[in-house]
Amino acid sequence: MFHDVGSKGYISLEELKAKEDYPTVERLEKGPIAIIECLQDIPCNPCQDACPVGAIKFSQQDITGIPLLDQEACLGCKKCISSCPGQAIFVVDYSFSEELGTLTFPYEYLPLPQEGAELPGVSREGKEVCPVTVVKVEQRPNLNKTALVTIAVPKEYLEIVRFIKYRRDGVSNE
Amino acid sequence: MCRIINHPIVEREERKNVTIYVDGKKLEAKEGEMIAAALLANNIHTFRYTKKQREPRGIFCGIGQCNDCVMIVDGVPNTRTCVTPVRDGMVITTQKGLGKIGDHNAL
Amino acid sequence: MLYDVLIVGGGPAGLGAAINAAKAGASVLLLDENHLLGGQLFKQIHKFFGSQDHYAGWRGIDIGQKLLREAAEAGVKIKLNSRVVGCLEDGLISVYEEQTGKLIGYKSKKVILAVGAKENAVSFPGWTLPGVMTAGAAQTFANVHGVLPGKKILVIGSGNVGLIVSYQLTQAGADIVAIVDALPGISGYGVHASKVSRLGIPFYLKHTISRASGEDRVQSAEIVQIDKSFDPIPGTEKQFKVDTVLLAVGLSPKVELATMLGCDFHYEPRLGGHTILHDKNMETSVKGVYVCGDLAGVEEASTALEEGRLAGVAAAESLGYLEPSQALRLKKDIWKNLNELRKGTFGEARRDAKEHLLTMLKEVGSGRVV
Numbered sequence: 001m002f003h004d005v006g007s008k009g010y011i012s013l014e015e016l017k018a019k020e021d022y023p024t025v026e027r028l029e030k031g032p033i034a035i036i037e038c039l040q041d042i043p044c045n046p047c048q049d050a051c052p053v054g055a056i057k058f059s060q061q062d063i064t065g066i067p068l069l070d071q072e073a074c075l076g077c078k079k080c081i082s083s084c085p086g087q088a089i090f091v092v093d094y095s096f097s098e099e100l101g102t103l104t105f106p107y108e109y110l111p112l113p114q115e116g117a118e119l120p121g122v123s124r125e126g127k128e129v130c131p132v133t134v135v136k137v138e139q140r141p142n143l144n145k146t147a148l149v150t151i152a153v154p155k156e157y158l159e160i161v162r163f164i165k166y167r168r169d170g171v172s173n174e
Numbered sequence: 175m176c177r178i179i180n181h182p183i184v185e186r187e188e189r190k191n192v193t194i195y196v197d198g199k200k201l202e203a204k205e206g207e208m209i210a211a212a213l214l215a216n217n218i219h220t221f222r223y224t225k226k227q228r229e230p231r232g233i234f235c236g237i238g239q240c241n242d243c244v245m246i247v248d249g250v251p252n253t254r255t256c257v258t259p260v261r262d263g264m265v266i267t268t269q270k271g272l273g274k275i276g277d278h279n280a281l
Numbered sequence: 282m283l284y285d286v287l288i289v290g291g292g293p294a295g296l297g298a299a300i301n302a303a304k305a306g307a308s309v310l311l312l313d314e315n316h317l318l319g320g321q322l323f324k325q326i327h328k329f330f331g332s333q334d335h336y337a338g339w340r341g342i343d344i345g346q347k348l349l350r351e352a353a354e355a356g357v358k359i360k361l362n363s364r365v366v367g368c369l370e371d372g373l374i375s376v377y378e379e380q381t382g383k384l385i386g387y388k389s390k391k392v393i394l395a396v397g398a399k400e401n402a403v404s405f406p407g408w409t410l411p412g413v414m415t416a417g418a419a420q421t422f423a424n425v426h427g428v429l430p431g432k433k434i435l436v437i438g439s440g441n442v443g444l445i446v447s448y449q450l451t452q453a454g455a456d457i458v459a460i461v462d463a464l465p466g467i468s469g470y471g472v473h474a475s476k477v478s479r480l481g482i483p484f485y486l487k488h489t490i491s492r493a494s495g496e497d498r499v500q501s502a503e504i505v506q507i508d509k510s511f512d513p514i515p516g517t518e519k520q521f522k523v524d525t526v527l528l529a530v531g532l533s534p535k536v537e538l539a540t541m542l543g544c545d546f547h548y549e550p551r552l553g554g555h556t557i558l559h560d561k562n563m564e565t566s567v568k569g570v571y572v573c574g575d576l577a578g579v580e581e582a583s584t585a586l587e588e589g590r591l592a593g594v595a596a597a598e599s600l601g602y603l604e605p606s607q608a609l610r611l612k613k614d615i616w617k618n619l620n621e622l623r624k625g626t627f628g629e630a631r632r633d634a635k636e637h638l639l640t641m642l643k644e645v646g647s648g649r650v651v
């Protein structure tokens with residue numbers, strides 16, 4: 001019930017991919033799509049309300065169910081990312097270029113990364129994986145202070161990288 | 175300095191500076207803030223010493239419940255600094271033991 | 282002046298109670314010992330879970346602001362810096378006024394207690410050193426006062442408070458070196474744990490803190506692995522250079538005032554320990570005295586708000602401000618919300634414990650009459 005996240009502190013790729021709604025390779029290659037990394041039945045559903053096309057459904061009638069993505073319906077529009085109090089939704093796009101895909105993730109730190117900057121990309125565990133390039137940084141009033149950062153990541157690491165190395169005022173996470 | 179200047183979520187209005195005197199030293203504080211906040215911002219973490227063992231004490235609960243953070247404030251001992259706001263010209267003294275009324279050992 | 286309803290504590294529970302009682306037409310006095318209302322809400326700068334009915338996606342601070350506006354609009358009379366210290370003869374509630382230093386008695390037809398919970402502590406060598414503090418203290422300094430209590434921080438406890446405070450302190454610029462828990466699993470939500478894992482913060486499960494050391498302030502801390510009976514395993518010690526150790530080891534309802542008023546209580550570890558018994562309307566064993574929020578069992582801000590609303594509606598109803606049918610409609614909505622919030626793996630234990638509490642209360646009015 002508590003999955004790997006309860007013993008390690010992060011979701012393992014295996015259990016994420018074992019979830020019935022994990023997008024197929026064909027769907028991933030088509031274009032941007034949400035990856036919902038929320039596996040526990042907590043009472044919560046703003047992601048469902050945020051989605052303009054109703055692509056997020058719940059495994060149960062009430063809000064405690066686990067969110068499930070309708071991969072054909074999802075447009076990859078990123079609207080659900082900042083709605084999620086758990087910061088558990090990412091959007092990946094394998095169609096970005098030949099070698100690179102993009103990852104969009106929620107970011108609530110200052111300073112915001114600069115577009116064009118090259119930074120270390122880190123895994124769900126916070127380990128450095130590979131250098132990534134910041135493609136886009138979005139901050140708008142309706143995001144309610146959760147910025148959206150999009151980075152370009154070599155495709156072979158796109159399911160592993162989930163964040164950038166966090167650094168602030170000389171304080172680092174090392 | 176441990177003041178949080180740029181916070182991604184919390185916006186804070188600029189506040190006027192006031193002067194407080196801590197163990198005789200002149201320090202800057204922000205108008206209306208709690209004494210304990212002003213001390214932490216000035217890197218002061220020890221607020222008093224206990225009566226018997228002379229052990230140092232600082233902030234513990236931060237909301238006026240535990241009495242760990244008491245100091246002598248304008249001559250009044252056992253003042254909970256985490257819930258008492260600063261005042262321009264306030265005189266604050268590290269409390270040793272239970273403190274005496276009018277104990278300005280800094281001045 | 283004789284108030285219809287006197288409410289002690291202006292966190293989400295007390296505010297919810299005040300708003301709903303005043304909206305129904307009751308005259309309401311809300312007392313809080315703090316210099317501002319909101320209880321824990323103004324420390325909670327993260328987005329809340331729940332559904333639209335429970336302000337999901339709103340940050341705690343913004344919910345707090347909204348409740349303050351609603352209370353003012355509903356005509357709630359508010360007195361800050363006023364600590365309720367007990368109860369005098371004739372049911373007078375005695376209040377210590379910080380500014381004047383005076384003890385004042387207030388009389389009301391109904392009393393709603395919403396004083397919240399206190400943070401638990403654990404003791405270990407060095408635990409009284411400056412730099413060892415509760416997680417809530419660090420949260421108050423960073424999020425309310427705008428000052429970081431430390432730069433390199435070890436957190437004890439992996440429940441939601443420990444996880445959220447760790448995340449928030451990194452937002453304020455601090456470095457969390459590790460999160461330690463005696464249990465073999467992380468007790469908070471996985472999504473909260475994932476947020477701090479991404480920052481590279483390690484969890485040390487089946488570990489406990491064995492000491493904090495330093496001259497006048499914490500300079501280092503030592504943790505040690507523990508076996509099945511929670512005994513330290515020699516040779517597994519690890520040292521961290523830190524200036525701060527945060528204790529996030531649970532909350533206990535602040536039952537003193539309620540027990541002083543004669544309310545019956547029961548020990549319920551799933552709700553934080555000694556918990557005040559109440560019925561479906563939040564009324565206690567003392568007629569006319571209601572409890573809500575953390576005092577009625579430690580849960581979350583969203584449940585505290587709903588319970589407060591329930592107590593406010595029930596008090597207004599018993600004073601004749603609401604028709605029974607009107608009141609029932611309001612209460613049904615609140616019960617439905619509370620049920621939703623108590624579902625799922627995490628909520629079920631709380632729901633079962635709450636239901637058990639309901640059966641423990643013999644009847645309203647069975648307690649000592651004050």
Ligand SMILES: Cc1cc2nc3c(=O)[nH]c(=O)nc-3n(C[C@H](O)[C@H](O)[C@H](O)COP(=O)(O)OP(=O)(O)OC[C@H]3O[C@@H](n4cnc5c(N)ncnc54)[C@H](O)[C@@H]3O)c2cc1C
Nearest residue numbers: 290292293294314320321365396397417574575581582585
């Ligand atoms: C440090 C901490 C962090 C938390 N973090 C979260 C979180 O992130 N998310 C979440 O959902 N829940 C959190 N909780 C759990 C908590 O259940 C709720 O957040 C919620 O605030 C409880 O509401 P309440 O109104 O019952 O109590 P509180 O919010 O604690 O309010 C109680 C109020 O009563 C006042 N008071 C107390 N005693 C007296 C007295 N004698 N006289 C007058 N006034 C008095 C206090 O000043 C306070 O304003 C946290 C709790 C704590 C202690």
Ligand code: SF4
Nearest residue numbers: 051074075077078080
């Ligand atoms: S990315 Fe857009 S379409 Fe896809 S689930 Fe999120 S909100 Fe819905």
Ligand code: SF4
Nearest residue numbers: 038044046047084086
């Ligand atoms: S909003 Fe986020 S945390 Fe809540 S159910 Fe959806 S994915 Fe999970």
Ligand code: FES
Nearest residue numbers: 234236240241256
């Ligand atoms: S730190 Fe506990 S009373 Fe001030």
